[in-house]
Amino acid sequence: MSEGQLLSGGWLWLAFGLIALATHVPRGSFIVAGSRVRLPEAVQRALRYAPAAALASLVAPDMLLVGGAFDPFNLKLLAGLAAFAVAFRFRNPWLPFLVGMAIVWLGRL
Structure with a gap:
């Protein structure tokens, strides 16, 4: 089959249907x-551990990479490490957020 035939109406709807099944059957079960x-x-x-892993997978690239490369002097990395240390030490849900945001805000002045 050529590429045009694979993207024709019938094959496209079959692909949509299979993707929908693959998505909804595990959730619906x-x-x-x-x-x-x-x-x-x-x-x-x-x-x-799934929620923490999902959050880490979203946050870590933004904290660690600047322009696609690792930068150890990244302001976001410094703020994240400080927020982690505060969270580990004080076990307060709001204090790490405030500390991290304060470091980013002061660093951008």
């Missing part, structure tokens, strides 16, 4: 099965 199906304990323990 938890809703349909409800509490009748329990995940293994090891999977439940591993999933506890």
Whole structure:
């Protein structure tokens, strides 16, 4: 088949349908099965780290890279490290945010 035929109406709708199934079946299975199906304990323990891993995957590239390259003197990296240290030391949900933002704000003056 040529490239034009693969992008024709029927093949395109088939691709859309398969992608929709691949997206919605795993999500819907938890809703349909409800509490009748329990995940293994090891999977439940591993999933506890999923939110932190997702946040780290979004934040880390912006903190570590400047123009696509690592810069150890990056202002965002300094603010992130300071916020992490404050969060680790004081266990306050708002203080790391305030410290990190203050460092970025003062660094841009």
